[in-house]
Amino acid sequence: MSPIDRYNCEETFRRLDDFLDRHLSPEEIRLVQEHLDTCGQCASEYAFEESVLRNVRAKLQRIKAPDDLLSRVRQALERERGGGRPSGSR
Amino acid sequence: MTADSLRGIEGSIIFASRPTPDFTMTDPSQAPPPAEPFEALLAPVLDRAYALAYHLSRSRDDAEDLVQEAALQAFRAFHQFRPGTNFRAWYLHILTNCFFAQYRKRKREPRTLNIEDAEPLYLYSRTRELGMHEKTPDPASAVLGKLGEDQVHAAIQALPEEYRVVCALYFVEELAYQEIAGVLRCPVGTVRSRLHRGRKLLQKELWAAAREHGIVTAKAAPERVE
Numbered sequence: 001m002s003p004i005d006r007y008n009c010e011e012t013f014r015r016l017d018d019f020l021d022r023h024l025s026p027e028e029i030r031l032v033q034e035h036l037d038t039c040g041q042c043a044s045e046y047a048f049e050e051s052v053l054r055n056v057r058a059k060l061q062r063i064k065a066p067d068d069l070l071s072r073v074r075q076a077l078e079r080e081r082g083g084g085r086p087s088g089s090r
Numbered sequence: 091m092t093a094d095s096l097r098g099i100e101g102s103i104i105f106a107s108r109p110t111p112d113f114t115m116t117d118p119s120q121a122p123p124p125a126e127p128f129e130a131l132l133a134p135v136l137d138r139a140y141a142l143a144y145h146l147s148r149s150r151d152d153a154e155d156l157v158q159e160a161a162l163q164a165f166r167a168f169h170q171f172r173p174g175t176n177f178r179a180w181y182l183h184i185l186t187n188c189f190f191a192q193y194r195k196r197k198r199e200p201r202t203l204n205i206e207d208a209e210p211l212y213l214y215s216r217t218r219e220l221g222m223h224e225k226t227p228d229p230a231s232a233v234l235g236k237l238g239e240d241q242v243h244a245a246i247q248a249l250p251e252e253y254r255v256v257c258a259l260y261f262v263e264e265l266a267y268q269e270i271a272g273v274l275r276c277p278v279g280t281v282r283s284r285l286h287r288g289r290k291l292l293q294k295e296l297w298a299a300a301r302e303h304g305i306v307t308a309k310a311a312p313e314r315v316e
Contacts, residue, residue, distance in 0.1 A: 013210075017286055023267050044223070048214045051230035052293065053261075059234070059242035060261050065140035069154060070133055073161045077129065080162055 007035045012042050020049055128168050131177045132161060138178075138263055139185060145258040146189045148247045156193055160185035182263065183273045186255065208290035216297050220306060234296065236305045245295035253288035260285055 007015075012035045018024050019032045036043045136157065143153035143160075164171075164184045171180055209215065213230060222229040234242070246257055259270045267285070271278045300306045 017289065018282075021267065023282075045211055045214055047228075048217075048230050049211070051228055052213060052234065055231055055234035056242060056246075056292070056296075057261050057264065059237070059239045060145070060246065060258075061138070061141060062239055063141040063144060063243070065137045065157070066154065069140060069157065070136055072154075073132070073136070073158050074129060076158055076162055077165055080165060 004031065007031045009035070009039060009042055012036070012039070013045070016042075016046060016049060019046070020053060128165055132164070132181065135178045135181060139181065141262045142182065142258050143185060143189070145243070145246055145262060146186070146255060147193050152193055156185060156189055159192070160188045163188060176269075178263075179265070179269055179273055182259070182265075183275075186259075186273060189255075208287075208294045210290060212290055212293040213297055217306075233300050233305060237296065237299055237303070241299045241303060242296065245292055245299055248295050249288055249291050253284055253291055256281055256284040257288040257292060260288075 012019075012032050015024060015028060015032050019029065022029065024032065036046055139160070140153055140157050143156040144150060147153050147156055160181065164181050167184070171177065213233065217223060217229040217233060222232060226232045246254060246261065249257060255274070256270060259265045259273060265273065267278050267281045270281045270285075274281070297306075
């Protein structure tokens, strides 16, 4: 059986998400990349999905924990240490 | 680490039907020294953990409680944590379990979304229909860049829980499929399929938000963005 030497649009499309996340074998990454280098339509779809991912992550990650959360966690841990409760008890 | 070793942690282990993988996904050179105090490991992951907790619980108050409760549970089970393995993944596993065990029923789940009509490349197709691809080199940014953070938060929080949890771990925590599978104790294939569907549903929600807030209309697309 001869190895696949190139992907068509359908084969590339099926792997678009996994390619975006680099969740493919090195050989699959090479084949997808080669197709994107020669197919404007698929390259446009990939660039769009990559931009969606970048934009969504940027917005979702901007949320910050309240300034006093760490200190409140530390206080709770101090109470836990001081209380001497056995592990797992409530 | 095995499922047995986690039994000291309060709350049920929701995805414990299969052996628990080791949390060894990080570069060993980044691993903390064995004597590092619990707080020193927890502090750097707290912001992202809060963001994750917020998207899971859909409430800022619940998110604070969830982070704090997970910290307490992790502290009690800290003797089971293996130095040099991935503390963040270990803590996030406890946090998600804590959510499943105690917080998931506090707020009504979002309306049922129709998964079937969330076609692949949903946003790509909609923006193309409006002719945006001829007007701007980055039509995705032209739409999403104008959405407020709260609107993007609302879009992910509208996803049904099974997709929301995986999407939050992926988008917020930037975990790889294998790491998400480790946190949720589920097969990598489950993560992949839920993420695939979750992305489609999220794009549909984002488009609906863009329509609702007048960022895109049937007649006019946003101006070119540089």
